[in-house]
Amino acid sequence: MPEEYTENSSYETETSGAAKLREPRGSLRGATHTVIERARYSEDGGKLALLHGSPRGATPTANERDQCSEDGGKLALWLAPLAGVTIPPVRLFFSRLGAEITHTEMVSASGLLYKNKKTKSMLEILPGESPVVLQLFAGDADSLVRAADFALAVSETNKLQNGAASFYALGINMACPMPKVQKRGAGAKLLEYPEIAFSMVKELKKIGLPVWVKVRKTPQKNCLTTYQFIEGLIEAGADNVCLHGRTPAQRYDGIADKEIVCGIARAFPGKISGSGDVYAHEDARVYLDAGCVGVMAARGALANPFIFRSDPSYPPAKEQLSLLAQFGRDVSELAGPRVAVIMVKRLLAGLLKGICGSGVFRREVARELNYERIAFLIEQGIAKNSVECGVQCH
């Protein structure tokens, strides 16, 4: 289990995100516009408006996707929910790179109902983001629905403050294998309790937004097969079911079973999206060719953020560093420098691959605990148009 996959883990805002949006701080590196301003004037505002303005059906139509994606929407590649990672500025980063739909990290329904400040900060959406699916986890339908109602009210308030969209769909996590989630009857535990799972979908549907569910392949001993469980979810009203082809016991190990996902996609046309071992366009195509309406990139998005572009090859070092610098500024502005340090290091792991000197550069950044120092190193790399850091290339 990745240690980051913890409940409401690392979006460690120093104050509430909404407050920061009202009074954005000046950028450390002298940028003249705040994240919000940049997003408002970004070129893709019109394209996003098209998608946001679409009827809230199961998933965007192929036509809507074509209009939305920066490069023609050839692949319906979406950013998976990643606890401790898919905070708003990270989603904005991937939206700019072409992720058509993104997810929040899984958000605790009970955390929202207890008005936990950190949990509430996970509800923020930034202008310029691609449509966002809010993923909740709960052990019963009642707390799930109350939490969703609360989340939508908060999101409406945020919308008035920053002009961003509201959530595109409401997601339910029935996939998380973590003991601390399962022991509350949530996440993958729900695979063992189909009646509760189906009632959650049925009740959540009453809110009126599309309902998306993320599940895993069910274990052999489960009362229902994967097919039967998903059939029940769809009969209960689920608009999209994302199937991750690993059992809860497998966690993130071993090879994801793409065959089971493809078989289920053929059985339920228009309803299934796929997850598991998506590291390249070819991996996504396996799912899409079988009839999945979309594919979630998870660890593959961190391994190569350019996977969302029609050309997933790495751009020149300077472009990558500029994107990283912008990302660092956004995170620092919205979530504070401490989170920026963590997130910049996290994204850097997937950047500059194969570039001479990148290992040394990465180690230099890894040593730093201060965001301003890291920002300086990145700017230095941009100015030098390299990341050689004084080390000779052979």
Ligand SMILES: Cc1cc2nc3c(=O)[nH]c(=O)nc-3n(C[C@H](O)[C@H](O)[C@H](O)COP(=O)(O)O)c2cc1C
């Ligand atoms: C660090 C991490 C955090 C994750 N957090 C979530 C989560 O909050 N909700 C969820 O449904 N899945 C979560 N997942 C599962 C991923 O969305 C995805 O289904 C899984 O990693 C399989 O895809 P991959 O093999 O392409 O990485 C997480 C996975 C990782 C590695």
